[in-house]
Amino acid sequence: MSNVAAALIRSVRFRAEREADWRALEHIVTKAEKRGLQSLTFQEAQSLATLYRQAMASLSTAREISLDNALLQYLEALCARAYLAVYAPQQQLGGLMSRLFLTGMPGAARRLLPLILIAYLILALGAAVGYLLFQDDPTWYNTIVPGGLAGDRGLNATREQLMSAIYSGGDAGSGDLAAFASVLFSHNTRIAIFIFSLGVLICVPSAVLTFYNGMILGAFVALHADRGLLTDILAWLSIHGITELSAVVIACAGGLHLGQAILFPGDMRRRDALRYNARDAVKLAILAGVMLTAAAGLEAFGRQWIQDPAIRASVGIAIGLAWLTWLAFAGRKEGRAR
């Protein structure tokens, strides 16, 4: 074996020939990590790609030919760092947001339009059932509407009490911002979160909760109709309700889309189908969040400032149409990219 001792062994030569390149890569990667990729000069950015591929090839070779642990550990770590630098997320925040609002959310809403329509249908069915049940026997109201939600607008409320609730703006006095916050944390937000996330359980909880939400709505409207306040309550509801109920419906559609992945995974594993469907479902969840925030703003500010039922209704409908226009037309040209 004396000839082995006389010459440099293969893995030593391998390392000696490439060490300078690795050091150069390490230098560039450190710079990119500390100051961001945009701080690299053109030369550096160019050599980052080349050196990275060379280092990966070296790692692959070294694993085969070298038993030098120092070298292997170094190359493993260097390649990992370089990989993270080369494949760093390169979105700009502004671009990300505008893409989300211009193509992401409207696109997802358009792709899942059937589900959204189904969710609307579920809500409408629930409302119809709630309304009819109330007409059949008003005591259903106490069963359907949870006590905390009804507040002083229970079954025994007089027409005057209901009137004052509609036209006082409810919880004024605690400050507009606080009212906004409390409205945002109200019943519907919690419901929307549950409706969305429980959709994973094969759609059932989403549909049931949406239906139930519709029933509450129906019974609530029926109570006011019974006291001869039908137009007033519709105007009162429409200013924020069109936005808010649509948000619940969209959350429901997102939940249904998740459940769809579990029910009908197609050729994929259920896990992968869920991950795939989550791309659009999450966009709907964010959309629902945006709409709920807007609805809370409308409820806390708009409903107190605007007292006339006709204006309330037209503002509500106008905002509803604005949502519709945005979702229907934004980013159509950019096409199918997800």
Added chain:
Amino acid sequence: MSPRPADTRRLLTDFIPPEGVPIRFTIAGLGARMVAQMTDILITVAALIAIMAALFFSDLLPLNGLLIVGALLFFAIRAPYYTLSEILMNGQTPGKRLSGLRVISADGRTLSAHAVTVRNLMKEMEIFIPGTLLLAGSDLDGWTTAMLLVWITILLAVPLMNRKRQRLGDMTAGTYVVNLPTPVLLPDLADDPAADRNHTFLPHHLDHYGRYELQTLEALLQVDAGALTKTARKIHERNLQKVAATIAKRIGYHRRLTEDEAESFLLAFYRTQRGYLENRKLFGDAREDKFHRDSPTD
């Protein structure tokens, strides 16, 4: 079989970047993740307190309104904080940067904004929203509290249950949290051919050991004796002598070693043994450890 290094269990072996060469990241430990999480929570709470104090002293709001706005703000600060910092800081929040952690995409590609959003929204669902309800909701009945506690406990236990330490959010987003490795290049012990002039080894000397023993010897020889304290150096020298004597006995080395040539003997042996094993490996005879003769593939 040979003992394995302690962290091979936590090694991510199936992570393949587009170049097709697997990179072995180590999965982040739960301790490091806790530290990162605590740091992030501290930062968000500090931001919250600063804003709340500003609101409080500016007298814009009544006190009860302030509490509700605080709860809202906490969410409004926290959710974007995690998502944006992971997108903009390349898979790290400040807490993760502190404890050297990193989020990577399981498919080996760029970590997408979608994945980051999903894993952080799921974090809200898993821990923060039930946690906030539990801490802030004084009007909860016993059942709801118990349910929330069970929910949090189960979801905290999920990362303990799987080998890759994924939260539910990591699973749905397809991400791992890994340790950021530090590249340190130690000197090559075999690059000085003059070192083993005094020692020559014959092929039958070199058939005893395998990769594992070689790399253990390398770890011992890589110790920088200059950086040790006096007592530690003495121990190190004694170790070298002991190892040299053991190896000489095992391989049947023909010459008796004097005390001060232990290190040069080991260096020479390391170099020759490595050249020999690497050669064997090239010819398809990879020797994993000293039991290589017993294994059927040999």
